[in-house]
Amino acid sequence: MTTPAIAASGLRKTFGDHVVLDDVDLAVAEGTIFALLGPNGAGKTTAVRILSTLIRADGGSAAVAGHDVAAEPDGVRAAIGVTGQFSAVDNLLTGEENLLLMADLHHLGRADGRRKTAELLERFDLVDSARKLVSTYSGGMRRRLDLAMTLTGQPRVLFLDEPTAGLDPRSRHTMWRIIRDLVAGGVTVFLTTQYLEEADELADRVAVLDHGRVVAEGTPEELKRRVPGGxxxxxxxxxxxxxxxxxxxxxxxxxxxxxxxxxxxxxxxxxxxxxxxxxxxxxxxxxxxxxxxxxxxxxxxxxxxxxxxxx
Missing domain, CATH: 3.30.70 (Alpha-Beta Plaits)
Incomplete structure (x- = not known):
């Protein structure tokens, strides 16, 4: 059997006396889209922060791209990309300058950095606005640029935390197309969303998180069959x-x-x-x-x- 791109066992996290994650198990196959659903406060973002090494779990274990998140955080960080709920772009720079900055941070050479930037601008339909300040970008353009910046380091595993929050339907569908293309290229996507249509449209498997516990997991069709009313x-x-x-x-x-x-x-x-x-x-x-x-x-x-x- 192949090693899962993401594997977690018994993850637990508390903040004070509030239990945010309570014995959570997850397994995500390589080259698939896994959606984590749940109401506000269910623990979705906390799970992403633990798996992406931003915070440590209080209990349990997890591995991403074959690296233990606690013992090998540098290995995990080298293999992943993370796009949060809010675009992490610099409004005082142009789109092109934001991407070139990320290329520098990933230690790409000058020529490689410019080549990668041009490739990403083309891929994300940002060529015409490449030399405009990001402060002039629409919400959908900012989200596309944010994701493009995340891909500068060519991650094997991509964490998308509410990637289409606040986008109009056209921009949301554009993001869906981009996500599908990434997975077709071999990237594993771990997605959190409150748009149920989004999970149904994209995910190979879905887990439902409630009060810090996984209450159901399966393909979208399997989960639908569990609910009466058909x-x-x-x-x-x-x-x-x-x-x-x-x-x-x-x-x-x-x-x-x-x-x-x-x-x-x-x-x-x-x-x-x-x-x-x-x-x-x-x-x-x-x-x-x-x-x-x-x-x-x-x-x-x-x-x-x-x-x-x-x-």
């Missing part, structure tokens, strides 16, 4: 067909005003085939059907509880 909505040509379908199936909620029957189900191919076979056996013709499954919003609300928190 159903198939059948529509019929007339009330007679609607009544016949309700009798044939022996379950569901009929609505004569819309000529629909709502039948509980997960929307899987096997269950849909069985349902239609039963109706076919009863000589009932279905006009149309639609499948409704829980989304990650439903998962979030079902698995987390609201409580005031300090971090």
């Amino acid at each position: 159903h198939v909505r059948l529509q019929f040509a007339d009330v007679a067909d609607l009544g016949a379908a309700a009798r044939a199936l022996g379950e569901g909620t009929p609505d004569e005003s819309t000529l629909t029957l709502q039948v509980p189900g997960d929307g899987g191919i096997g269950s849909l085939r069985a349902l239609l076979d039963r109706l076919d056996g009863a000589a009932v013709e279905v006009g149309s059907l639609s499948v409704h499954t829980p989304d990650l919003d439903d998962v979030f609300f079902a698995l987390t509880t609201r409580k005031d928190a300090v971090r």
